[in-house]
Amino acid sequence: MSDSKSRLDNLLKGKKIIIWGARMVGQGFSRYCSSNNLDTLCFIDSDPSLQNQTIKGLKVFSPNDVGRFISSFPKEELLIVIAVSIKSSEIISTLKNFSLDHLEFITYSDYSNIFFTIDVVGACNLRCASCAHSIPDHGVPMNIMSFENVKKVLNKIKNDAPLCTHVALYSWGEPFLHPKLDQIIELFHQSNIAVALSTNLSHENFDKILKPLKKNPENLKVSLSGYYDQAYDNTHSGGDITLVKSNLYKLRYFIDKYKLSTHVDINYHLYRDNNGKNLEKMQNLADELNFGLSTVHALVMPLERVFNHCDGVSDRQTEDLSKNLLVTIDEGIQASSEKPLPQGVCPFRENQLNINADLTVPVCCLVFNRNHLVSNNYLDTSLQDINLNKSNSDICSKCMKLKLPEYNMGFNKEGWKSFAMQKTSSDVS
Ligand code: SF4
Incomplete structure (x- = not known):
């Protein structure tokens, strides 16, 4: 022990x-x-x-x-x-x-100071405006982690963090694209480790959802951004909200039918075009299905895009997205800076460990490209070396100076709300 x-x-x-x-x-x-x-x-x-x-x-x-x-x-x-x-x-x-x-x-x-995220799928079926996967030709490998590698990763996690009690099986990718997701959940449960999943739920073949769901994962986050087509389509490109809504009904049906205890949280991304009637209708649906609904002000991802913005390097995609944000990048940074972290501290670096589908380890979950890796292969790198490389990572001092950890944690919610309230809603139904 x-x-x-x-x-x-x-x-x-x-x-x-x-x-x-x-x-x-x-x-x-x-x-x-x-x-x-x-x-x-x-x-x-x-x-x-x-x-x-x-x-x-x-x-x-x-x-x-x-x-x-x-x-x-x-x-x-x-x-x-x-x-x-x-x-x-x-x-x-x-x-x-x-x-x-x-x-x-x-x-x-x-007692257990390290939390693991494993991006078992490095690809997504959607191209959401605020996500890294919408960046054209991003050049990042879109692998699926093999089941054999998942097993090896699990064994190393148990060695690195014997008190690990949960993992998130997603970061940037859509985990339900993994053909063996059901077996992966089972594997972690056999080691008594709880599993969190996140999905856009925009899948025509519900079997892709049902097989893993039957393994009773602890937490399922459903990310969406609207109740009606127009608002949803503006920011969840490639998805279909009617399909998502019908899948939400199926989730409730099968959770009840198989007496599952999976907690479903509808994670509603707030934009200018969906914060009125769209939100109200989705809240009603969540209540009807007895699912939780949490809201989050949409922010710009990944960190590289925010760095570019702060450096004055603009790109069309970020500019277009910004017009629909309730809280712009600059406003979010300003609000969050009022609740600063202690100097030199970043919780994303200190207690999170992300493993990409290709087994590389980024300095944190917020960076997407492969320029800021702290390991080329999690399986071959000791936890001590990973932590050392994190503490020597060249981007962290700039990131902390710009208060980007605080921005990404959404510190000072009241400050964010007050910026959001100054915007005119353009809710579209
Ligand atoms: S300082 Fe920035 S780049 Fe470094 S770990 Fe924290 S959030 Fe990531």
């Missing part, structure tokens, strides 16, 4: 555990608790789209509402485990605001 695991298990034993963070890290930790017969009470999450939902059999409370639920338990038996990937310090600083600072708490990332 690893040292971290035994230290963690000692703290958890005999406690009634409250998991703060109902997204992937929390869901992975919840799986860990179930398999170790630990006593979990509920989730806490400040995201309204998760509150009052039941995930993995546990109710999600808002930080304000949890007090009443836990008041009947002796406080010395309670333990809050903060299970998030990049915002734990923010949560710790708010415990007092919710009168929860009298409870014992620990941070899961103190």
Whole structure:
């Protein structure tokens, strides 16, 4: 047993555990608790789209509402485990605001401090305006990671991070294009590792979705940007929202039919042309199907395009996209800069490890081209060398100076909202 695991298990034993963070890290930790017969009470999450939902059999409370639920338990038996990937310090600083600072708490990332993303498919069936895959002739290999390589990657992950409890099987690509996605999910579950997937859900052949879905992945994010054709087509090029909506209905049907516990989150990208009637209708659909709906102000990806913008190098695609953004690149940077990270700190670099379909490792999930690699092959590079190469990466100091980690984390949501409110909606139905 690893040292971290035994230290963690000692703290958890005999406690009634409250998991703060109902997204992937929390869901992975919840799986860990179930398999170790630990006593979990509920989730806490400040995201309204998760509150009052039941995930993995546990109710999600808002930080304000949890007090009443836990008041009947002796406080010395309670333990809050903060299970998030990049915002734990923010949560710790708010415990007092919710009168929860009298409870014992620990941070899961103190025991498992590295979170893995494996882009099992380096290609996509769509060409969304804000995504790297829309860049013509981008020159990045569009491989699919072989099942054999996935197995090897998993073995190395278990060695590099024995307490790994979840992985995301996507970064830039569409994982449902992988012909063996069902087997990959099964493989990770056999090692007791929870799985997160993301999809555009614009697939005519629902079998591509159904086979992996039947393996009960923990989390499925469905990314879209509109309820009606026109708004959706403007930013999800190549997709079909009618097909996506019919697949959302099928998801609900099959989740119920097979009694699956997959949590579905509709991730709605907000633009000027979809933030009115389109959003309202999609929220109604999410409510009808009992799926969560989270909104995010669309931003420009990948990091290379934002660098070009900051350097005054414009490209037609970014300019066109910017006209539809509720928060422009400059406004997003300005808003997020008001909540700066400590100097020299970037959570994308410190606790994330991305593995591309061709096994290369970029410095972080935000860069797309192969100019900023920290390993040419994850399987052949020690974790120590990867971390060393990350800390020596030439783009990070410029990126931090420009406050791009903060921009990509969407820090200072109120600031973003206030910029968005200044824009006239051009919602199209
Ligand atoms: S500083 Fe920028 S480039 Fe470096 S890891 Fe962070 S987000 Fe990525």
